[in-house]
Amino acid sequence: MAEANRHLCLLGDATSPHIQRWAVEMRARGYRVSLVTARPAPIEGVEQKVLAPVRRSTDWLLRVGQARRFVQALAPDIVHAHYITSYGYLAARCGRHPLVMTAWGSDLLVTPQKNTLMRWLTGWSLRRADLITGDSQSLIDAAKAYGPACPVQEIHWGVDLARFAPAPWAAKTGLQIVSLRSWEPNYNIDTLIEAVATLVARHPEAGVQLHLLGGGSMEAALRALVTARGMERHVVFHGRLDDAGMARVLAQCKLSASVPTSDATSVSVLESMACGLAVVASDLDANRAWLDASLLVPPRDAAALARCLETLAADDARMQGHGQKNVQRIARDGDRAVQMDTMDRLYRERMGTP
Numbered sequence: 001m002a003e004a005n006r007h008l009c010l011l012g013d014a015t016s017p018h019i020q021r022w023a024v025e026m027r028a029r030g031y032r033v034s035l036v037t038a039r040p041a042p043i044e045g046v047e048q049k050v051l052a053p054v055r056r057s058t059d060w061l062l063r064v065g066q067a068r069r070f071v072q073a074l075a076p077d078i079v080h081a082h083y084i085t086s087y088g089y090l091a092a093r094c095g096r097h098p099l100v101m102t103a104w105g106s107d108l109l110v111t112p113q114k115n116t117l118m119r120w121l122t123g124w125s126l127r128r129a130d131l132i133t134g135d136s137q138s139l140i141d142a143a144k145a146y147g148p149a150c151p152v153q154e155i156h157w158g159v160d161l162a163r164f165a166p167a168p169w170a171a172k173t174g175l176q177i178v179s180l181r182s183w184e185p186n187y188n189i190d191t192l193i194e195a196v197a198t199l200v201a202r203h204p205e206a207g208v209q210l211h212l213l214g215g216g217s218m219e220a221a222l223r224a225l226v227t228a229r230g231m232e233r234h235v236v237f238h239g240r241l242d243d244a245g246m247a248r249v250l251a252q253c254k255l256s257a258s259v260p261t262s263d264a265t266s267v268s269v270l271e272s273m274a275c276g277l278a279v280v281a282s283d284l285d286a287n288r289a290w291l292d293a294s295l296l297v298p299p300r301d302a303a304a305l306a307r308c309l310e311t312l313a314a315d316d317a318r319m320q321g322h323g324q325k326n327v328q329r330i331a332r333d334g335d336r337a338v339q340m341d342t343m344d345r346l347y348r349e350r351m352g353t354p
Contacts, residue, residue: 007032008347009076009096011067011087014041014048017243018104018157018267019082025340031347036070036090038063049074060086064093071096078351085111085122092128098350101126102155103134105264106186108142122146130350133343135265136286155343157267158336159274163243166276166327167251169320174207175313176253178277180246180268183216187260188282188300190218190225195257195305197229199313206313208234211249215239250275254319255312258282261299265290270334273326278319280308290329292322 008026012019014037023033023046035043038051049070051063067090071079080100081091084107091099112122123146126132132143135156143152177196181187189212196210212222212235219237226235238249250256256272258281265286272279273290281287283296295312297304312319348354 005032005077006030006347006351006353007034007074007076007078009034009036009071009074009079010082011036011079011091012082013037013039013087014043015039016082019043021157021160021336022082022340025336026344029340029344034074034076036067036074036087047074054086057086060089063090067091068094078347080347083107084125085118088129089121089125092125098130099128100131100133100347100350101129103132103139103143103264105135105139106262108134108139109262109264131346133346137289138285139264153346155339155346156265156270156334158339159267159270159330159334160243160336161274161331161334163247164250164271164274166274166323169254169276169323172252172254174209175255176207176209176211177255177257177309178211178213178249178253178272179257180213180272181258181260181266182214183212183218183222185218186262187214187216187258189222191300191302191305192257192259193222193225193229193231193235194302195309196234197231198302198306199309200231200234202310203313208313210235211238211253212236213238213241213246213249246271247275250277253277254316254323255280255309257305257309258287259297259299259305260284263287270330274330274334276323276327278312278322279326280305280312292325295322 008031020043023043027033027045034047036049038054040048040050051066071094078098079091079096081087082102083104088101112119126146126148130150132152133155134140140152140154183189200208256277256279258266258269263284280295281291282299297308
């Protein structure tokens with residue numbers, strides 16, 4: 001197989017920054033990249049085959065024929081499906097190998113628990129993969145529980161260290177806090193707003209400002225909550241930003257908060273760490289692997305989150321110290337280039353190429 005002709009076909013959501021970054025990274029490593037997706041978005045140099053829209057979970061069952069035709073026409077050297085309970089299922093039904101599947105979090109930790117059929121379909125899909133990856137030990141363990149015959153390996157999304165880097169701490173004004181999580185129920189942005197409201201009430205002199213990035217279906221409800229708490233001057237709704245925009249906001253902040261109910265290794269946590277922020281997060285398995293236990297709080301516990309934020313707000317040196325440790329940890333274990341080089345090697349092993 002000629003080096004220039006290695007063809008990787010991804011199945012995933014083209015609107016996701018994770019899919020976009022993955023495609024860019026693999027193109028940079030010499031792959032021709034195509035994408036089968038139900039949600040198209042421009043990705044330079046990537047041919048896209050667009051499935052009929054998916055409006056409910058059962059629609060995935062109806063997209064099998066179309067997905068199979070697309071994959072057969074593309075005739076890739078390797079197929080890689082992202083998100084087990086949607087695109088992973090489609091890829092398994094396509095029957096093209098080698099087949100790699102990547103779990104994202106809820107697709108193994110939450111969705112299969114909804115009913116017996118979802119659990120059966122998840123296991124059926126995983127057992128047709130030639131390699132399974134996940135970005136945390138909790139996902140690795142969840143995948144192995146289904147008894148796949150293939151290797152299961154931890155690969156995380158990593159951080160672009162050329163873009164996400166520390167800004168001078170002395171240049172940061174007040175106590176600016178950032179959340180990079182989507183405005184969806186799992187991510188508990190309402191809990192964060194309540195906690196920050198408590199912090200502002202107790203320390204009006206601290207210059208607290210909360211930056212909300214991400215966007216999502218709960219925007220109207222979150223804006224109403226901010227108004228109800230009289231927090232309009234203290235909360236900025238940025239919405240979705242590109243990497244450069246995210247880096248600009250992170251450079252202003254000292255603290256990052258990520259408090260979902262369920263999660264695997266979060267790219268937003270890793271990016272916050274790389275920028276030298278102290279990170280307060282939910283007490284979940286994936287976060288315990290990266291963060292100091294003193295900065296982990298129960299999900300949906302606004303009072304505990306407020307106490308943690310207040311403790312940090314009272315000790316700027318401690319906050320900065322956590323940030324410095326985070327930078328060192330990401331430099332050691334979080335470089336996206338290293339993770340994508342490993343993935344390239346795993347692809348080559350499955351394809352039998354040097």
